[in-house]
Amino acid sequence: MDDAALRTYLNDHLAGATLGCDHANQLAQMYSGTASADELARIAAEVRQDKATLLRLMDDVGARPSPVKRIGAWVAEKAGRLKFRGVTSGKPELGRYLALETMSLGVEGKRSLWTALEQSAGGAPALRRVDLGELVVRAEQQRETLERRRLEAAGRAFG
Numbered sequence: 001m002d003d004a005a006l007r008t009y010l011n012d013h014l015a016g017a018t019l020g021c022d023h024a025n026q027l028a029q030m031y032s033g034t035a036s037a038d039e040l041a042r043i044a045a046e047v048r049q050d051k052a053t054l055l056r057l058m059d060d061v062g063a064r065p066s067p068v069k070r071i072g073a074w075v076a077e078k079a080g081r082l083k084f085r086g087v088t089s090g091k092p093e094l095g096r097y098l099a100l101e102t103m104s105l106g107v108e109g110k111r112s113l114w115t116a117l118e119q120s121a122g123g124a125p126a127l128r129r130v131d132l133g134e135l136v137v138r139a140e141q142q143r144e145t146l147e148r149r150r151l152e153a154a155g156r157a158f159g
Contacts, residue, residue, distance in 0.1 A: 006124065007063035013113045014058065015069035017051040020106045022077040024048075026084065027099055036149055043103075043142050050110060050138075053130060057117075060126035097150065097157035104146035111139035 084099035
């Protein structure tokens with residue numbers, strides 16, 4: 001296994017996980033007090049757990065987190081807050097829709113990470129210590145939930 005390539009790949013996904021954690025928390029707050037609140041709070045908690053798993057994996061393979069990538073993700077999330085709150089469009093329902101769509105796509109990227117690692121686990125003992133199949137299933141469940149909420153939000157944003 002190409003350890004340098006794996007470390008780079010994991011760092012790229014850590015940047016996405018940093019963005020995803022902040023974004024999931026923002027979505028949970030945005031939908032607080034609604035019928036979707038519990039689902040989105042659960043997803044936010046799972047996204048934090050997934051990031052912790054990724055950090056453990058990185059440690060196991062000797063990948064140090066890149067501060068530049070993490071800062072870039074943090075800045076992107078802060079800039080996205082304006083868009084997702086509808087400030088830039090003047091349409092809060094459009095902002096909610098875009099927030100759900102962005103989170104759904106991010107979860108699909110995370111699922112892609114877990115499936116790629118699962119495919120490559122034979123070449124890295126550290127990868128075999130994590131139940132990657134379980135992480136794939138959890139990402140698929142998160143995506144299904146987010147997609148349902150996204151399509152509901154589409155009706156409000158564009159209907």
